[in-house]
Amino acid sequence: MEENDTRGHFIQSIIEEDLKNNKNDGRVVTRFPPEPNGYLHIGHAKSICLNFHMAERFNGRCNLRFDDSNPEKEEQKYIDSIISNVEWLGFDYNGTPLFASDYFDRLYEYAVRLIEKGKAYVCSLTGEQIREYRGTLTEPGKDSPYRDRTVEENIDLFTRMKNGEFGEGEHCLRARIDMASPNINMRDPVIYRIKKMPHPRTGDKWKIYPMYDFTHCLSDAIEGITHSLCTLEFEDHRPLYDWILEELETECHPQQIEFARMDINFTVLSKRKLKRLVDEGHVGGWDDPRMPTLQAMRRRGFTPDSIKTFCSAIGISKKISRIDYGLLENCLRNDLNEKAPRRMGVLNPLEVEIENYPEGESEELTALNHPQKPEFGERTVSFSRRIYIERDDFMEDPPKKFFRLAPGREVRLRFAYFITCKSVEKDPETGEITKLVCTYDPATKGGDAPDGRKVKGTLHWVNAHDCMEADVHLYDRLFMAENPEEKGRDFTENLNPDSLNVKKGCKLEKNLETAEPEYVYQFERLGYFCVDSKLSGKQDVPVFNRTVTLRDSWAKIQKKRNK
RNA sequence: UGGGGCGUCGUCAAGUGGUAAAGACACAGGGUUUUGAUCCCUGCAUUCAGAGGUUCGAAUCCUCUCGCCCCAGCCA
Numbered sequence: 001m002e003e004n005d006t007r008g009h010f011i012q013s014i015i016e017e018d019l020k021n022n023k024n025d026g027r028v029v030t031r032f033p034p035e036p037n038g039y040l041h042i043g044h045a046k047s048i049c050l051n052f053h054m055a056e057r058f059n060g061r062c063n064l065r066f067d068d069s070n071p072e073k074e075e076q077k078y079i080d081s082i083i084s085n086v087e088w089l090g091f092d093y094n095g096t097p098l099f100a101s102d103y104f105d106r107l108y109e110y111a112v113r114l115i116e117k118g119k120a121y122v123c124s125l126t127g128e129q130i131r132e133y134r135g136t137l138t139e140p141g142k143d144s145p146y147r148d149r150t151v152e153e154n155i156d157l158f159t160r161m162k163n164g165e166f167g168e169g170e171h172c173l174r175a176r177i178d179m180a181s182p183n184i185n186m187r188d189p190v191i192y193r194i195k196k197m198p199h200p201r202t203g204d205k206w207k208i209y210p211m212y213d214f215t216h217c218l219s220d221a222i223e224g225i226t227h228s229l230c231t232l233e234f235e236d237h238r239p240l241y242d243w244i245l246e247e248l249e250t251e252c253h254p255q256q257i258e259f260a261r262m263d264i265n266f267t268v269l270s271k272r273k274l275k276r277l278v279d280e281g282h283v284g285g286w287d288d289p290r291m292p293t294l295q296a297m298r299r300r301g302f303t304p305d306s307i308k309t310f311c312s313a314i315g316i317s318k319k320i321s322r323i324d325y326g327l328l329e330n331c332l333r334n335d336l337n338e339k340a341p342r343r344m345g346v347l348n349p350l351e352v353e354i355e356n357y358p359e360g361e362s363e364e365l366t367a368l369n370h371p372q373k374p375e376f377g378e379r380t381v382s383f384s385r386r387i388y389i390e391r392d393d394f395m396e397d398p399p400k401k402f403f404r405l406a407p408g409r410e411v412r413l414r415f416a417y418f419i420t421c422k423s424v425e426k427d428p429e430t431g432e433i434t435k436l437v438c439t440y441d442p443a444t445k446g447g448d449a450p451d452g453r454k455v456k457g458t459l460h461w462v463n464a465h466d467c468m469e470a471d472v473h474l475y476d477r478l479f480m481a482e483n484p485e486e487k488g489r490d491f492t493e494n495l496n497p498d499s500l501n502v503k504k505g506c507k508l509e510k511n512l513e514t515a516e517p518e519y520v521y522q523f524e525r526l527g528y529f530c531v532d533s534k535l536s537g538k539q540d541v542p543v544f545n546r547t548v549t550l551r552d553s554w555a556k557i558q559k560k561r562n563k
Numbered sequence: 564u565g566g567g568g569c570g571u572c573g574u575c576a577a578g579u580g581g582u583a584a585a586g587a588c589a590c591a592g593g594g595u596u597u598u599g600a601u602c603c604c605u606g607c608a609u610u611c612a613g614a615g616g617u618u619c620g621a622a623u624c625c626u627c628u629c630g631c632c633c634c635a636g637c638c639a
Contacts, residue, residue: 009576035639070638127637136635138565172637182566184635193637212639236567236634260569260632313587315576317569320632324574327588337601344598372601403599412597447597458597524598554599 009316011050011257015058015227018255024226028060031225032086032093033100033216035067036078036200038271039286040085041293042307042328046262049311051229052091063223064093068101069215071199079200085294089304100219101201107210108162110218110248111173111192115154119247120191121147122157123174130172133179134187140180141187147176161194164207168194175214177243185240189213217241221250228254231261232318262314263322266477267292268484268491282495283478287534289545290478290499300475301520301530301547306335325477332548336520336528341369341376344414344460345508345523345544347472349388351464352436354419357385362465365446367415381509383416386464388507390525393459394436396424401557403457405436411457414524418444418455460524467507472529472544474501508544520547 008016015028030051034044055062064086068074083097100107114120123146125133135141149157161171173192181187191214198204217240220228228241235258245253263269268277269292277283277291286293289300297307310331314323344367362384370376393404393411405411410420417440425435443450447458476499484491508523515521517533527549535543 033639037639067639073638123637130637131635134635136565140565141635169637174637184566187635190637195637209637211637216639232568233633234639238567258568262575265574313575315587317576319569319576321575324588327575330588333600342598368597371596371598401599414597416597455597457599460598522598522600525600526598527600550598550600552599557599 010318011227011229011259011316012054012057014255014257015054018226019058027224027226028055028058029063029224029226030055030060030229031063031065031098031220031223033065033067033219034082035070035073036075036082037070037073038078038275039081039293039295041269041271041274041291042264042297042310043261043269043292045089045294045307046311046314047229047231048086048089048091049308050259050316052093053312054227054229060226061094062091063098063225064091065098065100065219065223067212067216067219068099068199068201069210069212071195071197071209074200076200081295085298088294088298089307098223099201100215101199103215103219103222104202104206104210106222107215107218111158111210111214112155113248114175114191114244115158115173116151117247118151119176120154120173121149121176122154122161122171123147123188123190124171127169130190134184135179137184143179144174144188147188158192161192161208162206164196166194168196170194173208175240175244177240183236183239185213185237186243189240213237213240214244217244217254217256218248218250220254221245221252224252225254226252228256230256230258232258232320234258258318259316260318260320263320263483264292264325264328265322265482266325266479266484268479273491276492277478280492282492289473289532290475298518299533300545301336301518301528302332303335303339303520306332309335322483329548333528333551336522336547340520340522340528342367342371342524343509343512343521344381344462345470345472345506345512345526345529346388346390346460346462347474347503347506347526348391349462349505349507350391350394350433350436352387352389352419352438352461354385354387354438354440355422356439359385361385362463365415379511381415381511382463382466383413384463384465387413387461388464388467389413389436389459389461391433393457394421394433396433399561404459405457410455411459412444412447412455413461414458415447416445416461417441417447418449460526462507462509464507466510468510468513468542470506470508470512470542470544471539472503472506472546473532474503474546475499476501506544515542515544522550526550 032048032051052062123144172190174188177186179187191211192208195209238256241256287295310328362382364380366378367381398406405421419438419440421438423437427434478499479494480496481494484494515531517531517536520528520530522528528547529544532543532545
């Protein structure tokens with residue numbers, strides 16, 4: 001990991017070069033600037049990790065600053081959620097979150113200064129006219145008839161805009177740059193608009209609000225940001241970013257650097273599409289464990305470390321990328337394999353009666369909490385005449401490479417005994433297997449045979465007399481197509497109908513009764529699971545989420561055979 | 564057809580003129596194993612979108628071509 005880190009990416013190289021040249025007196029200050037108009041997803045995590053890691057690596061700092069200049073879309077609940085996500089990931093944003101709205105007074109002063117310099121004017125064209133005057137991608141725009149208003153007139157109008165004397169859309173403040181610029185962002189962009197709407201933080205103090213291009217660069221400058229990292233679509237805005245700071249001669253002039261945002265296959269990562277999934281009821285909400293939002297991933301059992309590792313594994317570049325969902329899973333499994341204590345649970349129970357085990361008796365067996373880590377300690381699991389095993393672990397007529405239980409075969413019950421299947425009981429109506437009758441070898445207690453005989457398979461199991469009932473939610477990828485929007489189809493047409501599979505009547509070892517929400521266990525041979533934090537205590541039986549499966553080479557073999 | 568970007572293995576991604584083009588994931592094979600998990604080996608780009616050129620030497624420099632992405636909100 002560390003070695004991977006030292007290799008670095010182009011942004012890191014730029015910062016290192018700046019440091020070498022003592023560009024900002026050796027300071028590195030970055031920021032993560034979300035607009036509180038939605039919930040954060042894994043795509044945002046890439047930006048969060050980048051900004052915080054660069055600050056961390058170079059002994060700088062990283063601010064969490066809300067870009068809250070459009071009260072029409074922003075809400076307190078998003079602010080709260082974003083703060084909690086960043087904290088969950090474990091990043092330190094200097095104690096307190098910052099807000100662009102805290103700078104509204106200074107931003108206003110800057111706007112006035114721009115007017116005084118003759119570099120901004122109040123335009124009274126309608127929205128539609130502004131669009132017409134802007135020209136097109138291939139044709140230059142033309143000057144607004146209001147472009148040459150006097151400074152006095154502009155100041156008067158702008159003041160009255162601020163005082164709420166005009167209606168929305170009647171006037172706006174524009175930077176006076178170049179209507180013929182090949183870069184449309186430079187064609188006298190609007191920098192202030194009238195919006196008679198209360199703001200979540202400034203209430204009804206303001207009737208005018210600054211636009212992104214004006215707010216962002218100045219907020220960066222005010223905070224002394226050295227490297228302003230953003231996504232590729234803002235590349236065209238950089239000349240405007242620089243123009244504003246130059247005209248206003250700010251003490252600090254951060255360097256904007258753009259990188260590519262990511263996509264992940266089999267899912268979608270845009271607020272708009274995610275919102276549709278919620279609004280149209282395809283998922284249970286923004287925190288549905290199938291969603292790629294941070295709150296959903298947390299609920300599902302993802303660890304902050306797995307997300308951070310993922311973000312550094314995908315790298316930073318300017319190439320549009322579609323990352324394998326498998327990579328995310330790999331990072332998750334790697335982390336969970338280290339951290340998750342082992343338990344046993346049976347999802348599709350099949351009863352096994354051990355006919356030579358004394359009726360009415362039971363015993364406690366010792367089980368390791370982690371096969372490679374003795375420091376995880378041990379626990380006891382109880383064993384008796386009746387147990388449950390996984391239905392998939394038995395086949396009446398097994399194929400060649402099936403190592404599990406079958407008539408006449410002997411297997412090991414993990415941490416318990418060798419058992420041999422003697423007979424199979426079936427429902428006479430349906431033919432469904434209802435019970436297996438087996439014998440056990442008392443000499444194999446703990447799982448080793450004193451005579452040295454080997455068995456090929458080891459099965460997980462639970463004591464039928466002493467286990468807990470639970471519902472388990474199994475998740476699969478949300479979409480069936482790598483690119484949910486492929487072939488020009490609406491992405492909702494590619495939804496995976498089996499992305500949620502609710503298993504009722506699962507049997508788990510009793511030790512799981514004390515499991516805390518979001519604390520992930522490995523159910524041996526099955527995968528990683530945690531108690532659902534939202535449903536916890538709201539149903540008669542606990543609900544476990546399957547965070548991710550284990551790698552399953554048996555499933556792979558089967559898949560191949562079926563092809 | 565204007566402007567701004569991007570093109571290195573199936574997917575990400577190092578590489579910034581000098582002998583053999585990192586690494587990760589995926590994939591394939593083998594070993595260990597009381598999880599068909601983990602772990603450990605091995606293999607996996609004579610080639611860097613394509614074509615020319617400069618050079619003793621190019622993925623790296625030059626020219627042209629092709630492909631893909633972004634921009635015409637009083638959104639961010």
